[in-house]
Amino acid sequence: MYLAVKIKDGIYWVGSVDWEVREFHGYETSKGSSYNSYLIVDEENVLIDSAKHYMFEELMEGISSVIDPMDIDYIVVNHAEKDHSGCIDKIVKLSGAKVITNEKGKEHLELQFNTEDWEFIIVDTGDEINIGKRTLKFIKTPMLHWPDNMITYCIEDKILFSNDAFGQHVATSERFDYEVETIEEIFEDAKEYFANILLPYKMLIPNAINAVKGLDIDYICPSHGLIWKEKIEEILNRYMKWSSGECKNKAVIAYDSMYGSTKKMAHAIGSGLSDEGVEVKIYNISGTPMNTIMKEILDAKYILIGSPTLNSNVYPPVAMFLAYMEGLKPADGKIAVAFGSYGWMEMATEIIKKSFEKLNFKVVDDECLKCRFVPKEEHIKKCYEFGKRLSKLELSPSAEE
Numbered sequence: 001m002y003l004a005v006k007i008k009d010g011i012y013w014v015g016s017v018d019w020e021v022r023e024f025h026g027y028e029t030s031k032g033s034s035y036n037s038y039l040i041v042d043e044e045n046v047l048i049d050s051a052k053h054y055m056f057e058e059l060m061e062g063i064s065s066v067i068d069p070m071d072i073d074y075i076v077v078n079h080a081e082k083d084h085s086g087c088i089d090k091i092v093k094l095s096g097a098k099v100i101t102n103e104k105g106k107e108h109l110e111l112q113f114n115t116e117d118w119e120f121i122i123v124d125t126g127d128e129i130n131i132g133k134r135t136l137k138f139i140k141t142p143m144l145h146w147p148d149n150m151i152t153y154c155i156e157d158k159i160l161f162s163n164d165a166f167g168q169h170v171a172t173s174e175r176f177d178y179e180v181e182t183i184e185e186i187f188e189d190a191k192e193y194f195a196n197i198l199l200p201y202k203m204l205i206p207n208a209i210n211a212v213k214g215l216d217i218d219y220i221c222p223s224h225g226l227i228w229k230e231k232i233e234e235i236l237n238r239y240m241k242w243s244s245g246e247c248k249n250k251a252v253i254a255y256d257s258m259y260g261s262t263k264k265m266a267h268a269i270g271s272g273l274s275d276e277g278v279e280v281k282i283y284n285i286s287g288t289p290m291n292t293i294m295k296e297i298l299d300a301k302y303i304l305i306g307s308p309t310l311n312s313n314v315y316p317p318v319a320m321f322l323a324y325m326e327g328l329k330p331a332d333g334k335i336a337v338a339f340g341s342y343g344w345m346e347m348a349t350e351i352i353k354k355s356f357e358k359l360n361f362k363v364v365d366d367e368c369l370k371c372r373f374v375p376k377e378e379h380i381k382k383c384y385e386f387g388k389r390l391s392k393l394e395l396s397p398s399a400e401e
Contacts, residue, residue, distance in 0.1 A: 168189035
């Protein structure tokens with residue numbers, strides 16, 4: 001049974017935990033996820049966001065542990081994506097609640113539900129709604145990560161309901177950051193979430209963070225994962241850092257291999273980099289969630305992608321990863337290397353380099369990065385020496401800003 005969790009007097013987490021979900025539009029959620037809904041009990045009762053449609057019963061259990069769901073007066077829709085809005089039609093039908101959202105939110109809801117009988121209240125940045133003892137203030141945050149996104153701030157209780165911002169895809173019995181012993185693991189979960197959800201819109205993050213920093217905040221309540229209480233300043237600072245494109249002296253080598261030749265090249269280059277003091281992460285693409293690789297690429301100085309040539313193309317798992325990475329648009333200016341083995345016609349590295357060029361990476365080439373069939377000892381040595389030389393290269397100015 002799902003029971004509400006008190007945040008402050010009259011304000012509760014009434015969300016649901018999805019222990020089984022393992023995929024979220026291409027993002028492998030190995031730790032599950034949660035859909036955080038929040039209930040404010042006042043002269044007029046407010047539900048902030050809902051959950052996926054199949055979590056309706058759990059959502060109702062949480063609300064019912066505090067009030068009768070029929071007594072909900074307003075539903076705030078910070079974002080109309082179905083993981084937050086999937087239960088709204090049932091709640092509106094049950095309670096007759098008015099729906100508070102912005103113009104884009106209304107448009108997106110109308111395209112997903114039959115809203116003919118819904119009563120909308122449209123808000124813009126700076127608008128406020130009094131619900132009794134409390135006042136809710138709204139701030140639009142478009143493209144973080146949909147055009148409709150906004151955040152809701154409860155002025156009197158100093159609580160920010162941030163929707164997708166500051167979230168993590170993790171299923172857990174804890175609700176607050178201070179309940180977790182390994183807080184750095186939660187920051188890593190938040191980093192992975194950022195790298196795979198918000199990264200394409202990184203240039204918009206600083207303005208949103210500056211708007212948030214202008215508020216007096218006791219809690220940040222995201223729509224996925226843990227609620228921030230003790231580490232608010234740190235998660236805000238990390239978002240600023242992740243959005244800046246700041247890089248560590250780190251190389252991410254992601255490859256796939258048919259018979260082990262490209263793998264040998266990957267490890268030889270990685271050894272050269274590592275022996276020169278570069279932090280190296282090596283991933284087999286077929287055996288690693290793409291979101292894990294992207295989390296490491298977020299702040300990496302070097303990106304190396306390896307693939308054998310198959311049917312005059314890259315190996316299919318590599319092609320999938322390249323498409324995924326292109327959509328997420330890591331910071332430009334990173335140092336990028338394409339490598340791989342082939343039989344009679346080499347095509348893979350040229351295709352990978354075209355992907356790098358789309359992302360404005362600084363492409364580095366060398367004769368050792370292409371190997372026909374199996375790399376012999378001399379070729380492996382050349383790959384190792386290339387890795388050592390690569391470690392001396394500097395980022396372009398745009399990647400250091």
